[in-house]
Amino acid sequence: MPEIWEAYVTGPLTTESGAPVADNQQSETAGPGGPVLVQDQHLLEKLAHFNRERIPERIVHARGAGAYGTFTVTKDVTKYTRAKFLSEVGKQTETFLRFSTVAGNLGAADAVRDPRGFALKFYTEEGNYDLVGNNTPVFFIRDAIKFPDFIHTQKRDPYTGSQEADNVFDFWGLSPESTHQVTWLFGDRGIPASYRHMDGFGSHTFQWNNEDGEVFWVKYHFKTDQGIKNLTAEEAAKLAGEDPDSHQRDLRESIERGEFPSWTVSVQIMPAAEAANYRFNPFDLTKVWPHADYPLHEIGKLELNRNPENIFAEVEQSVFSPAHFVPGIGPSPDKMLQGRLFGYGDAHRYRVGINADHLPVNRPHATEARTHGRDGVMYDGRHKGAKNYEPNSFGGPSQTGRPLWEPAQVTGPTGDHVTPSHAEDNDFVQAGNLYRLMSEDEKERLVANLAAAISGVSRDDIAERAIGNFANADEDFGKRLTVAVQALRG
Numbered sequence: 001m002p003e004i005w006e007a008y009v010t011g012p013l014t015t016e017s018g019a020p021v022a023d024n025q026q027s028e029t030a031g032p033g034g035p036v037l038v039q040d041q042h043l044l045e046k047l048a049h050f051n052r053e054r055i056p057e058r059i060v061h062a063r064g065a066g067a068y069g070t071f072t073v074t075k076d077v078t079k080y081t082r083a084k085f086l087s088e089v090g091k092q093t094e095t096f097l098r099f100s101t102v103a104g105n106l107g108a109a110d111a112v113r114d115p116r117g118f119a120l121k122f123y124t125e126e127g128n129y130d131l132v133g134n135n136t137p138v139f140f141i142r143d144a145i146k147f148p149d150f151i152h153t154q155k156r157d158p159y160t161g162s163q164e165a166d167n168v169f170d171f172w173g174l175s176p177e178s179t180h181q182v183t184w185l186f187g188d189r190g191i192p193a194s195y196r197h198m199d200g201f202g203s204h205t206f207q208w209n210n211e212d213g214e215v216f217w218v219k220y221h222f223k224t225d226q227g228i229k230n231l232t233a234e235e236a237a238k239l240a241g242e243d244p245d246s247h248q249r250d251l252r253e254s255i256e257r258g259e260f261p262s263w264t265v266s267v268q269i270m271p272a273a274e275a276a277n278y279r280f281n282p283f284d285l286t287k288v289w290p291h292a293d294y295p296l297h298e299i300g301k302l303e304l305n306r307n308p309e310n311i312f313a314e315v316e317q318s319v320f321s322p323a324h325f326v327p328g329i330g331p332s333p334d335k336m337l338q339g340r341l342f343g344y345g346d347a348h349r350y351r352v353g354i355n356a357d358h359l360p361v362n363r364p365h366a367t368e369a370r371t372h373g374r375d376g377v378m379y380d381g382r383h384k385g386a387k388n389y390e391p392n393s394f395g396g397p398s399q400t401g402r403p404l405w406e407p408a409q410v411t412g413p414t415g416d417h418v419t420p421s422h423a424e425d426n427d428f429v430q431a432g433n434l435y436r437l438m439s440e441d442e443k444e445r446l447v448a449n450l451a452a453a454i455s456g457v458s459r460d461d462i463a464e465r466a467i468g469n470f471a472n473a474d475e476d477f478g479k480r481l482t483v484a485v486q487a488l489r490g
Contacts, residue, residue: 015042016049055316056351057106060151061117064100065195065248066315067255069304071095071122071265077299080216080269081208083328085124086299094123094365097304098318099195099247102134103154103163109240110247111231113190113449115181118200118222119320120302123365130324131220132344133202135192136185138430139285140178142419144339150175165456173465176427177286179473183431186449188442189228191236194250196261197229204322204337205283207330208269209406215272217282217332219289221296222263233449255307262303266296279424283334287430314361319348330405335419353377370397431473443480451484463489 013021021042028040036043073091085093100117101108116135121128141150153171157164172178184190192198202220209215231239239246254261268289270282280287308314321344322337331337348356354376356362363369372388387394438446450470457463463485471478 016045053312057316058100058351059155059347060102061100061119062106063104063108063110064098064117064315065251066096066098066308066318067251067304068306068308069095069097069260069302071300071302073300075298075300077208077267077297078210080210080214080218081328082211083124083129083208083326084126085122085129085326086328095302096121096123096314096318096361097302098315098320099251103151107244109244111191111236111239111243113185113233113236115185116192116195116198119318120200121318121320121324121362122326124326125366126326127367127369128324128362128364129326129329130320130322131202132320132322132340133200133204133220135189135198135200136181137201137203137219137221137288138181138184139203139336140172140181141175141336142177142284142286143335144343146175147336147339147343165453166458166462169454169457169466170462173462173469176469176472179428179469180286180431180434182450183434183446183470183473186453187434187438187446188230190449191231191233192247193229193231195247196226196251196254197224199223199228200263204285204334204340205332206337207332207405207408208267209328209330213406215406217270217272217275219268219294221266221268222302223266225262225264232445233452251304252307255304260303260305262301264298265300265302266298268294269297270294277422279422280430281420281422281425283332284419284425285334285336286427287425308361313359317352317356317359318361319344319352319356321345321348325404327402327404330403333408355379358382372396428469428473431470432477435470435474435477443477447477447480447484450481451488454481454485455488 013024015021024042027036027043029036038044071085071093073086073089076089077086078088085091098117098119100119101110101112101114102117103114104112118133118135120131120133122131141147150171153167154163156162157167172182189198200222205217205219207215208218243249251261268291270278270289275282278289278293280289282289321341322331323341323345325331331341352359354373355378357369358378358380372390374383374388387396390396390398435443435446454463454466457466467478467481467485470481
């Protein structure tokens with residue numbers, strides 16, 4: 001790479017194929033005033049490349065910013081996982097973290113009420129490990145089959161071309177499992193002041209397994225060392241209009257100043273045997289594990305300390321997939337996670353290309369990828385003359401015989417099953433708990449934010465159904481919201 005850069009800044013301007021360019025100021029024409037000639041391949045090449053400078057933006061999480069950093073192990077967790085990047089205190093692993101909003105397009109403002117993506121790539125010696133979460137510990141739905149419908153309600157309506165309150169609250173009202181996450185979203189933490197001043201979560205439940213084959217279920221927590229800072233709806237509206245790039249700018253400039261943002265990384269750990277009888281379904285993405293049941297165990301420190309040099313190459317073309325595990329870490333029966341194991345990789349194969357994992361930001365940095373996959377867009381010929389099948393007798397890479405994670409016991413007939421409920425499961429209990437934890441000022445802001453949004457729907461039945469979910473979570477919550485919405489709707 002250094003020699004390429006040196007040649008780029010010192011050598012002559014060339015075409016994409018390396019031929020020197022004689023004139024980059026004038027197109028080739030038929031005489032001084034004649035039409036442009038098709039033989040001017042430098043012109044056509046420049047225009048064609050320019051037309052293709054942008055790949056399709058992400059359907060969700062289109063608006064984002066990223067930075068490189070370092071993860072350092074601070075506590076011994078080898079009794080829980082055999083992952084090598086977690087194998088000893090003090091061990092460091094290079095990382096890349098992409099922050100994002102969910103609903104906005106690529107040109108949207110940063111300071112908006114929306115969950116924030118928290119997608120972290122660990123470049124480990126056993127391959128890349130991607131932890132793709134949010135700044136909330138829960139989500140709106142618990143089954144991936146509802147995800148396209150949910151996102152359609154958050155994006156622009158295909159008829160009006162605008163985001164519609166009717167769509168948003170119609171879906172949420174008919175999907176009561178969303179009540180917990182919506183309470184988070186319309187509370188104070190719904191609009192972080194910056195990417196540096198918010199927590200991150202793996203959100204899903206994941207499997208850890210140790211050298212002896214013991215299995216543990218874990219949830220990841222990233223607690224900001226900068227402290228939590230949020231914006232009110234009024235502050236956010238002003239900032240979004242004055243500086244749409246506020247979060248991206250803040251992240252970049254803080255790193256340029258040497259004020260490297262950091263997070264303390266912890267996990268909740270549940271022995272596998274306790275999952276079946278836990279009071280909440282531990283694999284339900286709309287639920288948290290109360291810390292009183294499973295406290296946080298610190299495992300490390302994440303620091304961001306290097307900005308990308310090209311936003312398109314390193315942020316837009318970065319790809320993350322929850323299916324990118326390493327030995328000692330694996331999935332859980334979480335139905336949202338199971339859908340994402342396919343959905344993310346498939347999105348990147350469509351958006352960036354089948355060889356997206358070969359790009360510098362995506363390829364392993366501490367080891368080499370050795371596959372038998374060949375050809376396709378952006379294939380770089382790395383395999384040369386090696387055989388492209390396995391098994392073979394020519395010395396190619398072969399299987400290890402040891403899975404990355406331990407098998408899970410499954411029973412029962414196949415079918416479209418409702419997610420199992422545990423003793424204290426329902427769609428409202430944790431939303432009510434969250435509401436009752438808030439101070440009086442926090443409750444007032446939550447109700448005001450929700451009322452402003454619900455008052456924008458066109459039908460009374462949609463508004464009433466939405467309010468009903470919050471009333472089921474807490475009677476006082478519902479009463480306050482009813483009064484506030486009625487006042488705004490007249």
